[in-house]
Amino acid sequence: MAGTLTHLDADGAAHMVDVGDKAVTRREGVATGRIVMSAAAVAAIRDGAVKKGDVIAVARVAGIMAAKRTSDLIPLCHPLPLTKVSLDLAIDDDGVTATALAATDGKTGVEMEALTAVSLALLTVYDMAKAIDKAMRIEGIRLLEKRGGRSGDWRA
Numbered sequence: 599m600a601g602t603l604t605h606l607d608a609d610g611a612a613h614m615v616d617v618g619d620k621a622v623t624r625r626e627g628v629a630t631g632r633i634v635m636s637a638a639a640v641a642a643i644r645d646g647a648v649k650k651g652d653v654i655a656v657a658r659v660a661g662i663m664a665a666k667r668t669s670d671l672i673p674l675c676h677p678l679p680l681t682k683v684s685l686d687l688a689i690d691d692d693g694v695t696a697t698a699l700a701a702t703d704g705k706t707g708v709e710m711e712a713l714t715a716v717s718l719a720l721l722t723v724y725d726m727a728k729a730i731d732k733a734m735r736i737e738g739i740r741l742l743e744k745r746g747g748r749s750g751d752w753r754a
Contacts, residue, residue: 626744631740
């Protein structure tokens with residue numbers, strides 16, 4: 599039912615949605631976001647010259663780990679047995695774009711897991727490169743696509 603706040607009960611109190619009657623289906627979510635930074639920060643990341651280490655590799659692992667912990671971070675999310683999390687981090691002239699795919703065979707979607715992966719990957723880039731550019735900007739975190747489930751497929 600579009601437009602209904604499913605995490606509120608009849609009295610307006612927050613609750614975890616009961617997904618017990620839903621069918622187990624293949625579900626995927628794809629999210630993206632970006633961190634904009636100075637040319638010096640981009641060059642340091644691209645050249646592997648950040649003192650804390652390989653920014654892209656660490657951010658990828660952080661994002662994947664975060665997707666697996668989404669229900670610990672977002673109070674009303676169900677814990678899900680993820681079957682896949684992939685995270686692409688692309689460096690360009692003024693920043694890094696993160697794109698995550700999360701998948702499960704379950705009763706509820708994995709959009710939040712994909713969004714969490716992107717968010718934590720970008721926060722990790724910030725943490726590792728902040729000595730070079732404290733003015734970095736994280737922006738545009740959004741869902742690009744969801745597949746599966748009762749509501750069907752959706753694409754931005």
